[in-house]
Amino acid sequence: MRIGELAKQTGIAAHTIRFYESKGLLPKPKRGMNGYRTYSDESVQVLSRIQTAQRLGFSLEDIHSLVGEKANANGLDHEKLLGHLDARLEEVEQLLNRLTLQKAEIKEFKKQLEINWQQGSCMQADELTQLNKDVNPKH
Amino acid sequence: MRIGELAKQTGIAAHTIRFYESKGLLPKPKRGMNGYRTYSDESVQVLSRIQTAQRLGFSLEDIHSLVGEKANANGLDHEKLLGHLDARLEEVEQLLNRLTLQKAEIKEFKKQLEINWQQGSCMQADELTQLNKDVNPKH
DNA sequence: ATTGACCTTAAAGTTAACTTTAAGCTTATA
DNA sequence: TATAAGCTTAAAGTTAACTTTAAGGTCAAT
Structure with a gap:
């Protein structure tokens, strides 16, 4: 071939x-x-x-x-293969956690955005800053 | 500054x-x-x-x-921002699906591996081929 | 005055997993 | 016979988000 x-x-x-x-x-x-x-x-x-x-x-x-x-x-050997599998499994789980968090944050952001929008308030580019306040309260 | x-x-x-x-x-x-x-x-x-x-x-x-x-x-503008958010949300969801599948497959693979191992059968590098058969039955 | 911290630019290097390009053989078909 | 499809190599290009390097100017403190 x-x-x-x-x-x-x-x-x-x-x-x-x-x-x-x-x-x-x-x-x-x-x-x-x-x-x-x-x-x-x-x-x-x-x-x-x-x-x-x-x-x-x-x-x-x-x-x-x-x-x-x-x-x-x-x-x-099985040990080595198992090691690779476990390592990848942990990676996958971390990624899943990160993405699950991202999903929640984006949805929350959308919600806030709609509220602002319905109120007719026009924050222009500041929505992201706003979200930052919501999520990371040190600012 | x-x-x-x-x-x-x-x-x-x-x-x-x-x-x-x-x-x-x-x-x-x-x-x-x-x-x-x-x-x-x-x-x-x-x-x-x-x-x-x-x-x-x-x-x-x-x-x-x-x-x-x-x-x-x-x-x-809100429309554009919303568009970006929705696009990213869909991306995140696709990634979550892919990773969830990967997680299940890796776990299944580990299970099969342990079974083989306990039986004392030594398949060497063929486990991945084996998994391929489990998951993708056309082979 | 000199040492060290901080600033400047432009360009090249990094990683992953390919893809593209260039330049040229070989093989199959019409 | 000619042309198109398939094979060869080595090297450069791609994308993302930086980082590193080189070569040098400025500032604060001793």
Whole structure:
């Protein structure tokens, strides 16, 4: 299989596959006498693993140690994998907290804005300052 | 007030304040005869607004139209502000959905991993492929 | 007078995950 | 045979929000 076919089967663009190879995520494939890369079905699996890890939010650097050359050479041990999963889980939870807070603040802001608007008071660019007072009472 | 004092009062580094100025987020301040930037308390307010908008997750580009030179020149209208808020709210909600899904998938993955581990089966790097099968049954 | 803190500018560096460009082979099709 | 599609490389470009660097001028205190 050449790179174009692999791209078609995985939905990952050919130049992205080369980029992954350059980052060590994908083992260097054999070359035909023309210099073209030659892949087997196994490469589809490797790329699928990368896609999965990406969907879970892992960075390519994480993925490098999860499914890259190193990982394949050493064999992937459960402890290390678990560590990565827990680390990512904590990241996700922090992000969820931050975003949940943001959502609440934006809604609160909208509410204040509507009140001001109905009162006909035109604060122009000061609404954000206003919110700052609501949220951060030191001002 | 010179830039260092403004930096101290807002907690924003002096070079970041200059950077904001270069992006048009902050109006160009007057200069002393030595060329130093001279700020008034109003600048503290502007920077506070920027900080608030950032805490809500707005990009500097958004902030530019919210509190930047243009916004101040035109006067900020409620419709436009509301539009920005709603757009950001939708973004936040999409992110929350994505992250909630990721969290569930990672937990599911951990569960599977523990099961495999207790069974003593050593799948090495294939766990991610395994997860892929669980989640994306076309393989 | 000199040391150190503070100020100035413009430009380059940082990180992530690609994408684009340039310049040139190879292969398949009409 | 010609042309279009596909392959090769290396290097530069992209976006965001800064940070760092370089090279230097100014100010306060000892």
